[in-house]
Amino acid sequence: MEFTKIHANSVHTVEYLKGILPEFQGPANDFDVDELERYLPDNALAGQLRTSDPAMVVLNIGKYQSISLNNISPDRALILARLVNDQVRTSPDPLLGTELPASLHAQKIQSHLLYHEGNEYLWMVMAAASGTVTTVQKLRASDIARDTVLMRLFSLSVVVLWIGFWASFGVAIFVSKHVSKAKAVLHHSATYDYLIGVPNQNFLNDILSSLETFVSSDEPNYSLIVVSVNNIYMFEQTYGYGVKWDLFRKFSARLEQHKSANTFIGRYDSNMFYILVVNHSDQWVQSLATAITKQFHDPIVNGPVSFLPSLSLGISHLSVATVSKNEIITQAVHAVKFAKNNRQLITTYTDDLHTLSFLKIRRSAELMKALKDGQFILLYQPKICLASGVVTGVEALVRWDHPIEGRLSPHEFLDLIETSCIAHLFTQCILNTVIKQIEAWTEAGIKIPIAVNISPYDLQNYEITNFLKSKIAAGLLSTDLLELELTESATTINACHTAEMFNEFESMGIKRSIDDFGTGMSSLSYLKEIPFNTVKIDKTFVENLTDDPISEAIIESVLIMAKKIGWTVVAEGIETKEIAERLKVMGCHIAQGYYFAEPMTADNISSFIDKTRQVANTTPSVIESTENTLDLFTGSYD
Ligand code: C2E
Ligand code: MG
Ligand code: MG
Numbered sequence: 001m002e003f004t005k006i007h008a009n010s011v012h013t014v015e016y017l018k019g020i021l022p023e024f025q026g027p028a029n030d031f032d033v034d035e036l037e038r039y040l041p042d043n044a045l046a047g048q049l050r051t052s053d054p055a056m057v058v059l060n061i062g063k064y065q066s067i068s069l070n071n072i073s074p075d076r077a078l079i080l081a082r083l084v085n086d087q088v089r090t091s092p093d094p095l096l097g098t099e100l101p102a103s104l105h106a107q108k109i110q111s112h113l114l115y116h117e118g119n120e121y122l123w124m125v126m127a128a129a130s131g132t133v134t135t136v137q138k139l140r141a142s143d144i145a146r147d148t149v150l151m152r153l154f155s156l157s158v159v160v161l162w163i164g165f166w167a168s169f170g171v172a173i174f175v176s177k178h179v180s181k182a183k184a185v186l187h188h189s190a191t192y193d194y195l196i197g198v199p200n201q202n203f204l205n206d207i208l209s210s211l212e213t214f215v216s217s218d219e220p221n222y223s224l225i226v227v228s229v230n231n232i233y234m235f236e237q238t239y240g241y242g243v244k245w246d247l248f249r250k251f252s253a254r255l256e257q258h259k260s261a262n263t264f265i266g267r268y269d270s271n272m273f274y275i276l277v278v279n280h281s282d283q284w285v286q287s288l289a290t291a292i293t294k295q296f297h298d299p300i301v302n303g304p305v306s307f308l309p310s311l312s313l314g315i316s317h318l319s320v321a322t323v324s325k326n327e328i329i330t331q332a333v334h335a336v337k338f339a340k341n342n343r344q345l346i347t348t349y350t351d352d353l354h355t356l357s358f359l360k361i362r363r364s365a366e367l368m369k370a371l372k373d374g375q376f377i378l379l380y381q382p383k384i385c386l387a388s389g390v391v392t393g394v395e396a397l398v399r400w401d402h403p404i405e406g407r408l409s410p411h412e413f414l415d416l417i418e419t420s421c422i423a424h425l426f427t428q429c430i431l432n433t434v435i436k437q438i439e440a441w442t443e444a445g446i447k448i449p450i451a452v453n454i455s456p457y458d459l460q461n462y463e464i465t466n467f468l469k470s471k472i473a474a475g476l477l478s479t480d481l482l483e484l485e486l487t488e489s490a491t492t493i494n495a496c497h498t499a500e501m502f503n504e505f506e507s508m509g510i511k512r513s514i515d516d517f518g519t520g521m522s523s524l525s526y527l528k529e530i531p532f533n534t535v536k537i538d539k540t541f542v543e544n545l546t547d548d549p550i551s552e553a554i555i556e557s558v559l560i561m562a563k564k565i566g567w568t569v570v571a572e573g574i575e576t577k578e579i580a581e582r583l584k585v586m587g588c589h590i591a592q593g594y595y596f597a598e599p600m601t602a603d604n605i606s607s608f609i610d611k612t613r614q615v616a617n618t619t620p621s622v623i624e625s626t627e628n629t630l631d632l633f634t635g636s637y638d
Helices: 004-019 033-039 041-050 073-089 101-107 139-189 203-212 232-239 243-260 282-295 326-341 351-372 413-419 425-445 462-474 494-509 524-530 550-566 577-586 602-618
Strands: 056-063 064-072 109-118 119-128 131-140 222-229 263-269 272-278 300-302 305-307 309-316 346-348 376-385 391-402 406-408 450-453 480-487 511-517 534-537 568-572 590-592
Touching: 004 056, 004 109, 004 119, 004 131, 004 139, 004 300, 041 222, 056 073, 056 263, 064 073, 064 272, 073 109, 073 119, 073 131, 139 203, 203 263, 203 272, 222 243, 222 282, 222 326, 232 243, 243 263, 243 272, 243 282, 243 300, 243 305, 272 282, 272 326, 282 309, 282 346, 309 326, 326 351, 351 391, 351 413, 376 425, 376 602, 391 425, 391 590, 391 602, 413 425, 425 450, 425 462, 425 480, 462 494, 480 494, 494 511, 494 524, 534 550, 550 568, 550 577, 577 590
Parallel strands: 309 346, 391 450, 450 480, 480 511, 511 534, 534 568, 568 590
Antiparallel strands: 056 064, 056 131, 109 119, 119 131, 222 272, 222 309, 263 272, 300 305, 376 391, 376 590, 391 406
């Protein structure tokens, strides 16, 4: 086909030349390539080529030589012409293409293939009487083949793509169905408590996040109630986890009786549940909290097991405009912990709680420095013998002279010390000061015992007993002038160990008091095991003595019991003469309270003691009014 094409082009050109050049009849001559350059480019014949493919015609008529180009650069044309020339010269016989019809052989036509720079060319020399016409044409067969291959490849890839598209579409639908199913399962397990089947903390976070976006800022608030089941751990230790989860399921079922479109109920933490309330007033939320506490007046029954939950509730009311979701949770948890620590049923979060925590954090960090810098000082409150009116001892009461906040009372920092790692150091520091004070007063002729309050944390190990033993061994402590006070509530914490420690104190000759008696709800059997000398009746009974018959009855019973056991009785918190006189009549031995003296510095104590001695000497009637004779020094009965 390519031969036919080039032949037709050549014949056409020759015919054209014959028409315009009558002398174009001569025999064929080789064209001189070098000469050719002179005529380049001559595109007069270009129009004679009936091809759009790159091609050229070389005309060689006598001395006239010309080259006509179609889409071939002059440089390439010269190279091609040379290559054609070489092939013509080196092949004496006409190089006939196999496809050339036999009829053309007689016409002295030479033709062959030529390769140059990856392209295929077909050339044809046609002789005429006066010269030759050489036609060189780029073969399109390989291009066509390549194009065909490309086209086929393209079609194939379109088909493959099409099939691939539908296949992946199908797979995608299949996978997405499964993925959304799996996602739903995952979402459920992420937002629901798998043990009791109620929404969990993540659910709460999700709801709060969505609320932040859709609740209008000037309109309603939302509130969070956190309910802590305080006594569940004790239950769990006794009955195991299985029973605990059963109870929690029943517990949350009771809570869910308050479920509505505007409340979201779930489990927050190990022993805490939450109720998120949207679009209700603070009062409504408050009454909901009260209703919840009433709901648990009856125990939860699970087979043979009954459980009466001990609850603390923390509430946080927040306007969307002012807080983020994290804050509402933090504040409600803060409130519930405060309620729990302070034995309150319901605590609503206020900024004061936050300020208090802030202060506590700061004070905790300052404790050690305060200890080193001597910022903890002791005041001494006299204990008065009701019969004689003289001072029978003093109680050392700590104060923190804070460099910024001023003088702080024990309730503002004591719990921080007791829950820190410096509890023992603190008590040792107090004891050191007291031991020095005993020594100083003894030297000054004042021999009165000083009572020091110790905390249950001081009894956890032997540091305090070892410390006291070392002081005794060094001859620095007259043990009969030291008294240790432990609150009644503290005696119930590890009672056996407390008893052991108190036995040690007894063997050292140190006096021992049970403080705030009547408030600790301790079993009397514990008291039997712990060797005390003195019982201090709490001020809550004393302050109501004259107008509350129950308080009076309790004090009377304590006095009778103490007399039988041999305890000295101290009444705390006496603020009026009336109460002091009533206690004296009832037979109470010693009194402590603002009526007699407030806690004072060590310097003021000596003058106070002198004063009371003088008064006692001039008013013997005080002694006469009691039934028994008192030892003025110790305050105890003979
Ligand atoms: P406490 O041992 O029962 O001490 C008696 C508290 O009652 C003292 O409070 C005292 O100031 C106060 N008080 C005395 N008379 C009256 C009165 O007539 N009316 C009223 N309303 N209160 C009166 P303070 O000094 O604030 O101490 C509170 C508690 O802190 C003490 O109660 C004691 O448990 C503890 N505490 C004080 N100092 C220390 C200490 O050095 N170490 C330890 N571990 N605890 C201490
Ligand atoms: Mg005390
Ligand atoms: Mg007390």
